[in-house]
Amino acid sequence: MAEAAPGMDARAVAAESEGQVAAQRKTEAQADLPLLRIERVAKRFGSFRAVDGVSLDVRAGEFFALLGPSGCGKTTLLRMLAGFETPDEGRILLGGKDIAKVLPHERPVNMMFQNYALFPHLSVRDNIAFGLKRAGMARADIGKRVAEMVALVKLEGLEKRKPDQLSGGQRQRVALARSLARRPQVLLLDEPLAALDKKLRESTQLELMELQRRLGLTFIIVTHDQQEAMTVASRIGVMDAGRLDQVATPRELYEAPASRWIAEFVGDINLFDGQVESRDQGRLRVVTRDAGTVVVAEPRQPIGKTAVAVAIRPEKVKLSRRGPAADAVNAHAINRLEGVVTDISYLGGMTTYKVRLDSGAVVRSAMANTARIDMDAYGLSQRVVAWFTPDDCLVLDQ
Template structure:
């Protein structure tokens, strides 16, 4: 995750970009609904959400290709909503790269620079700088159809950076790349952003991508921000059932609180039984959801005595069932366990050894357990 990167104290105090109660409608349909957000200088920020949630429309408003119907977009305290796209210190890299097929790599990168007052010698120097930055030296005379997908992506990135924008907007920039190239390009983007100290705002529907590159993530649904948090906070402490289900895999169990103890609650969950959970704050409602990530679940062959971790739960959160299928994913295996209650639980187990001596098989009787502290209590 990228959350180890830190912006400066000055950036943390004053947002570079402030989106204030922005609304965008197309006809009678509200695409962005009263959205407010602060983005700091030097931050790598991700807008994450399903298709149609409004994230690309928001990005286009930041770029100036769409105008908000209400609200303000403030850059360094100045409302840029009325400012034309080419006059904003903001550049956008498009999902399809939008390269000019008849121009060389050099001319594609120089295209925006030629529409400024820069002398020709300065333009040539800037193009050389961009070629070096994205490691495309020696390819400047080629045209886009003579490049690989990854190379075309670098040309588009260099062109977007050539004019030195305050903010770089990236609209699903890695969607067209294969998995291996996408992973290596993610690392390159992160390193580039660190070196430049520039603010990057990326739009993606790929949760893994957002959690890899971003300092913070804003999750959108139906035109609204539903949670803004670091990758770890978003994954480990989602603020609603919807966010918990959207980000990563989850076991969601509905129940009712029957006891408030000093450090935990007891939940009567009809689908599974009694659950002990440790909430981060006292729930205001008795009816709650208890979310458990698959990797937090411990599997043992049936009949094995409870370990120290299970003993800490006072005998709770330990359920018997049968393995109904196994998905081997290389680094981990994902099991579906049908508990004796009929509820199907998903568990992810790291494949720490090359041998399969500890692996469970379909039809095997097992015990699934989890710690009370690993339960996320959700009221909405």
């Protein structure tokens, strides 16, 4: 507690101390707030509800991805963050301030468009400088900032070129540099790598991640590419029909999807519909139509229905000629499905197999190619056992 200065009574000292404590608590509370908070935001176009009551927190310095199929509302949400659309309902808070009605050029947010939106008649240098000139920055400072951005995205020596003299990857870097030049608090990226070929897209993803870490900025990327979202983002929000269905880390999203739809949308998966027959010691016995009785680990969140879907990722389905060795795993816990190999796809690092079960259903397996020449590889029409453990399975509501 503060000591009383000459002429101050105890009540004044107490009031001063309480004020200091309140100020400290307010500072701590503000520190816990997310940089960006979206509260029940909705946007309609006529009778169509493009964004339907979305709420989301994004932390400072986070690389966040909005993932979903075309028409799910992710780009509309991004445009509201940028200021190009105004929400019909809800609030958008940046640093605790509502920016829903702030003009685009007046908010500390910048957006990199899918087609890059470069000015064809301007050089690389002038494209990057464009926003700085509109903001009224001094000419000398513009020169320094442009040079900084050119170095940041590794475009040295190309400053005088026009966009049509650049490769697709170089144009993407110019657009990125222009978006970063005004040092926004949040950078929005709308399918920024869609126009690049696969190899360039993969290398650019890594460069984006490194750039985001180095600058410490908040990036929000919109994409329909699941692999891209899982590569670059620390968290992913999956959207469908204008709603945000799940927000999770890439691992959580893949290993513990919140719904059957998300399980099917994110990655490849085998699904068997069935009925829960019994529960015993943390295991469920599920009688399925296509795979017989399957033993699965009981999920942490209790399943309220007896009608469920058993889901298994292909890389968790092993193949063998006679089934697993008896000492490999607890024998009674193994799920065994017999069938015939009908399709083989060699993908370099792994091989995927389709196995037609005796029931007629197809199960997919993805196995790593750990040897240069695998003498034990399986052939077409070969009879095999596809097996997996209870812990390999997910249980989802139908």
